[in-house]
Amino acid sequence: MSHEKLTRMANQIASFFATQPGSDQAQRVAEHLKDFWGPEMRDELKAHAAADDSDLSPLVRDAILLI
Amino acid sequence: MKDFVIPDDRDMGTPAKVGAAVTLSVDGFDVTVPEGTSVMRAAAEIGLKIPKLCATDSVDAFGSCRLCVVEIEGRRGTPASCTTPVMEGMVVRTQSSKVKKIRNGVMELYISDHPLDCLTCAANGDCELQDMAGAVGLRDVRYIAPQAGGLANHFEPRSGAEANPEWMAKDESNPYFTYDPAKCIVCSRCVRACEEVQGTFALTIEGRGFDSRVSAGGPLDDFLGSDCVSCGACVQACPTGTLQEKSVIELGTPERSVITTCAYCGVGCSFKAEMNGDELVRMVPYKHGEANRGHSCVKGRFAYGYATHQDRILKPMIRDSIDQPWKEVSWEEAIGFAAARMRGLQEKYGRKSIGVITSSRCTNEETYLVQKLARGVFMNNNTDTCARVCHSPTGYGLGQTFGTSAGTQNFDSVQYTDVAVIIGANPTDGHPVFASRLKKRLRQGAKLIVIDPRRTDIVRSAHIEASYHLPLRPGTNVAVVSALAHVIVDEALFDETFIRERCDWDEFTEYAEFIKDVRHSPEMTEILTGVPAEDLRKAARLYATGGNGSIYYGLGVTEHSQGSTTVMAIANLAMLTGNLGREGVGVNPLRGQNNVQGACDMGSFPHELPGYRHVKGEEVRSIxxxxxxxxxxxxxxxxxxxxxxxxxxxxxxxxxxQGEDILQSDPDTHHVAAGLAAMECVIVHDLFLNETANYAHVFLPGSTFLEKNGTFTNAERRINRVRKVMQPKNGYEDWEVTQLLAKAMGADWQYTHPTQIMDEIAATTPGFANVNYAMLEERGSVQWPCNDAAPEGSPIMHVDGFVRGKGRFIVTEYIATDERTGPRFPLLLTTGRILSQYNVGAQTRRTENTVWHAEDVLEVHPHDAEVRGIKEGDWVKLASRAGETSLRATLTDRVVPGVVYTTFHHPDTQANxxxxxxxxxxxxxxxxxxxxVQVGLSNGPTEWQREYNEQAQQSRRILPAAE
Structure with a gap:
């Protein structure tokens, strides 16, 4: 899948959880990714983040550490 | 095949009532009925049929034919039994010499102005006038018009040498039924059905006395040119052959009927398929169907011709690559070819390189098997359904807030609503039978709020008008729904008792804090939503304080980048106002296709096993x-x-x-086509060579809903039986085809009837635990959850508490979509559907419904049209960053300036x-x-459309069968 698409989808998920109260937003982004994305998509996202995470929102970066 | 035993299909004469018990005596028999019941209905309850013509139980009594007169002890005269309510202790005589004489006289007059061509009349054997002539013992008609002109009847074209000025020709303009004024007895049942049942008010009685005629629209209109929506309610109500299905005229009177379920929208109407042998003569709405209560729309009632359309593919076909023509082969060869290819792909590219798409048009049993094929034979979870592209946010949003992925009410609930809110749905076009039931309630005084970028028909039509129409800018749903919640919290209109009892109070206070912020106020959001703040405030007050408030929503809510957030915002609104857990309230997603609910229930989603249980759960997997x-x-x-x-x-x-056309229905056609073209084995299992099949290597012919057994689950969670009324023309029911493929890939499946599949579903899925075919035979239908905790099923959910325990308020911040207008694409396109067509049109385009909608057109506001030089009917090019297409424009102020709208029913346009x-x-x-998007004048179809059509033509070539 194209990185732009993967990044956009991940950032979109984070944009929702960023608005939620509490301090576990990164955890919740990670849970969402684990529940709805297949492992291949998660691995692709991780690989992309390892190479260059500048286009990922901070919450996605935090969440990646949890998946 | 087992025919359904029709419980009690008699016409009781007048509608049922609810009320205190009243006991009376009819012809010496005691009967107890609810207060307000007519004498006619009371008599019918104990099997006494009082002769009648103008009364039928789908409409209120009218008292015009005087055939149903009775004598009542202590009362003068002979009152009409249809308009006389029962009284305690009343003593009624339905057969006295006096009333018999009156009835005979009435019938004599009726028959004197009616043609006596019974033997060749299409209604022969199915005509109430004929029945009543027999019932009252009419043996002679003394009134004969003078031969020498001045002929006073309506049925003879000529009077001697002169034309009869009273005679009117048959109106055959509607493709499905005829209106023959010569046979009309002016009972006005059709007019009342159009008003009371359908709510369109297309028909009227024109003229007075002997000149009275049924008329569709104005003097210059015929049925097709009038407001008539061809729902069939008038045809159903007509006691004679005046309004008659063309199929009955052509094929004769049906001799048996089977109860089944419509395969169009998510309302899931029950129908009687009326048959001669294995030939379908007509579909008649079933009065005991609990979703539709005897009503229908043009699609379910009439648009079934696709089932026998010449385009239907009945033989399996294969090809090595998509540039080759199709080759017809045996089932064995096609299944063997498909199985070998799929296994080969897994060997070469890995276990997860293949997958399935289940169908929201197929039965629960078929869907269950397709996802089982993925999980248990392909050994992966690559299964999805078209609900992905329509109501998946409903599943997520309602699951998060209430704990269950389904609507909260039954359709009957609308009868008790006081304020209905419709968000992003167009029920008169998309869910017409529900719309008729809602309109009936609105005419009784319930209020309506419509939130939609377009002024849909429900906003204002005959005898209904929305109190508020909030024409929001597409993409601002969350801002609008949050603003409604802001007003409710800010003005303290919320139901604190409900929230304290049913919801998590801490989450509520957090939410209240969030929503009270001034950025959510209608005054602040007006600039981005385009909705006048004052209207929005009034609408919020009305919903919060107007009594039972119900929300009905559609794809205008879900199909957005914030679709799930809007669903949660809607759930918040209902919880805030305590509008859950009883009749007349609730959150009701209007499902697009017949079995969207069922497809979701059956574990079609890649992350969920049947019953919405995540695959990560070991205990669920182990089942x-x-x-x-x-x-x-x-x-x-x-x-x-x-x-x-x-x-x-x-x-x-x-x-x-199976049964989906992703190339036409899914967004960004270029991308879908590229994806399909990159696959090495695409198996399309469908009725027709649909657009997706242009890229397929295997075509497995499907069976129609008339050719198989199973169940559909409608938008109110109602599990309805689908019954086989004829053998599959392709040879197999769809579940059998899936089983053949599974077996060819090594599975040991041994199903011999869908009832066994339902038993497996019940054994594994808690919400279906007590569902089985024997129970459905007995009860007709049941709404899940149906298990030991709710043995009778669950018409309304969350009655004593939410499925998840405490209802959960979720913060819903508006985040604008990345899709924005700019100098290149200054307009916003929104898409939808129309009454006469269904989804990608594969079925309805192959019926005469095309007379109402032969092509997709682009609705443009006159202002936007003028600055672009566009006139009514001009070809225009519609372009976005994804692609471009051409279609004709129509100018309308239904859309606001800046917004254009079209439907996606035709592959020639390919709106996607x-x-x-x-x-x-x-x-x-x-x-x-x-x-x-941008819109500009064009000369006709684009280069892409021409290329697409050429490719489709090439791809649909079929080699002559080998000898």
Whole structure:
């Protein structure tokens, strides 16, 4: 899948959880990714983040550490 | 095949009532009925049929024919039994010499102005006038018109040498039924059905006395040119052959009937399929069907001709590559070819390189098997359904807030609503039978709020008008719904008792804090939503304080980048106002296709096993693992957009697609086509060579809903039986085809009837635990959950508390979609559907429904049209960053300036070449409803449309069968 698409989808998920109260937003982004994305998509996202995470929102970066 | 035993299909004369018990005596028999019941109905309850013509139990009594007169002890005269309510202790005589004489006289007059061509009349044997002539013992008609002109009747074309000025020709303009004024007895049942049942008010009685005629629209209109929506209610109500189905005229009177369920929208109407042998003569709405209560729309009632259309493919076909013509082969060869290819792909590219798309048009049993094929035979979770692209945000949003992925009410609930809110749905076009039931309630005084970018028909039509229409800018749903909640919290209109009892109070206070912020106020959001603040405030007050408030929503809510957030915002509104857990309230997603609910229930989604249980749960997996004897992958599989992305990326290679046309229905056609083209084995299992089949290697012919047994689950969670009324023309029911494929790939499936599949569903899925075919035979239908906790099923959910325990308020911040207008694409396109067509049109385009809608057109506001030099009917090019297409424009102020609208029923237009790959944040449901576009004049179809058609033509070539 194209990185732009993967990044956009991940950032979109984070944009929702960023608005939620509490301090576990990164955890919740990670849970969402684990529940709805297949492992291949998660691995692709991780690989992309390892190479260059500048286009990922901070919450996605935090969440990646949890998946 | 087992025919359903029709419980009690008699016409009781007048509608049922609810009230205190009243006991009376009819012809010496005591009967107890609810207060307000007519004497006619009371008599019918004990099997006494009082002769009648103008009365029928679908409409209120009218008292015009005087055939139903009776004598009542202590009362003067002979009152009409249809308009006389019962009284305690009343003593009624339905057969006295006095009333018999009156009835005979009435019938004599009726028959004197009616042609006596009974033997050749299409209604012969199915005519109440004929029955009543017999019932009253009419043996002679003394009134004969003078031969020498001045002929006073309506039925003879000529009077001697002169034309009869009273005679009117048959109106055959409607494709499905005829109106023959010569046979009309002016009982006005059709007029009343159009008003009371359908709510369109297209018919009227024109003229007075002997000149009275049924008329559709004005003097110059025929049925087709009038407001008539061809729902068939008038035809159903007509006691004679005046309004008659053309199919009955052609094929004769049906001799048997089978109860089944419509295969169009999510209302899931019950029908009687009326048959001669294995030939379908007509579909008649079933009065005991609990979703539709005897009503229908033009699609379910009439548009079934696709089932026998010449385009239907009945033989399996294969080809090595998509540039080759199709080759017709035996089932054995096709299944063997498909199985070998799919297994080969797995060997070459890995276990996860193939997947399935289940169908929301197929039965629960068929869907269950297709997802079982993925999980238990392909050994992966690559299963998805078209609900992905329509209501997946409903599943997520309602699951998060209430704990269950379904609507909260039954359709009957609308009878008790005081304020209905419709958000992003167009029920008169998309869910017409529900719309008729809602309109009936609105005419009784309930209020209506419509939130939609377009002024849909429900906003204002005959005898109904929305109190508030909030024409929001596409993409601002969350801002509007949050603003409604802001007003409710800010003005303290919320139901504190309900919230304290049913919801998590801490989450509520957090939410209240959030929503009270001035940025959510209607005054602040007006600039982005375009909704006048004052209207929005009034609408919020009305919903919060107007009594039972119900919300009905559609794809205008879900198909956005914030679709799931809007669903949660809607749930918040209902919880705030305590509008849950009883009749007349609730949150009701209007499902697009017949079995969207069922497809979701059956575990079609890649992350969920049947019953909405995540695949990560070991105890859930073990239920299926033990039964199926396989190991289930604990990780979610690919969703439809992910499959296509992976196909383009080269890791997804094979697809079994049952009963869906993803090339036409999914967004960003270029991307879908690229994905399909990159696959090495696409198996399309469908009735027709649909657009997706242009890219298929195997075509497995499907069976129609008339040719198979199973169940559909409608938008109110109602499990309804689908019954086989004829043998599958393709040879197999669809579940059998899936089983053949599974067996060819090594599975040991031994189903011999769908009832066994339902038993397996019940054994594994708690909400279906007590569902089985024997129970459905007995009860007709049941709403899940149906288990030991709710043995009678669950018409209304969350009655004593939410499924998840405490209702959960969720903060819903508005985040604008990335899809924005700009100098290149200054307009917003939103898409939808029309009454006469259904989804991609594969079925309805192959019926005479095309007389109402032969092509997709683009609705443009006159202002936007003028600055572009566009006139009514001009060809225009519609372009977005994803692609471009051409279609004709129509100028209307239904849309506001800046917004254009079209439907996606026709592959010639391919509206989805315009839509983009943006999607809902939680579920990847595509953002069909917002696309930035430009519109300009054009000369006709675009280059792409011409190329597309050429490719489609090439791809549909079929080699002559080998000898």
């Amino acid at each position: 299926f693992e033990d039964l199926w004897g396989v190991k289930i992958d604990p990780e979610p599989g690919l969703r439809i957009p992910n499959m296509l992305d992976a196909a383009v990326g080269g890791s997804f290679k094979g697809l079994y697609c 070449v315009i839509t983009t790959d943006f999607s809902d944040w939680a579920t990847n449901c595509p953002e069909y409803k917002v696309t930035a």
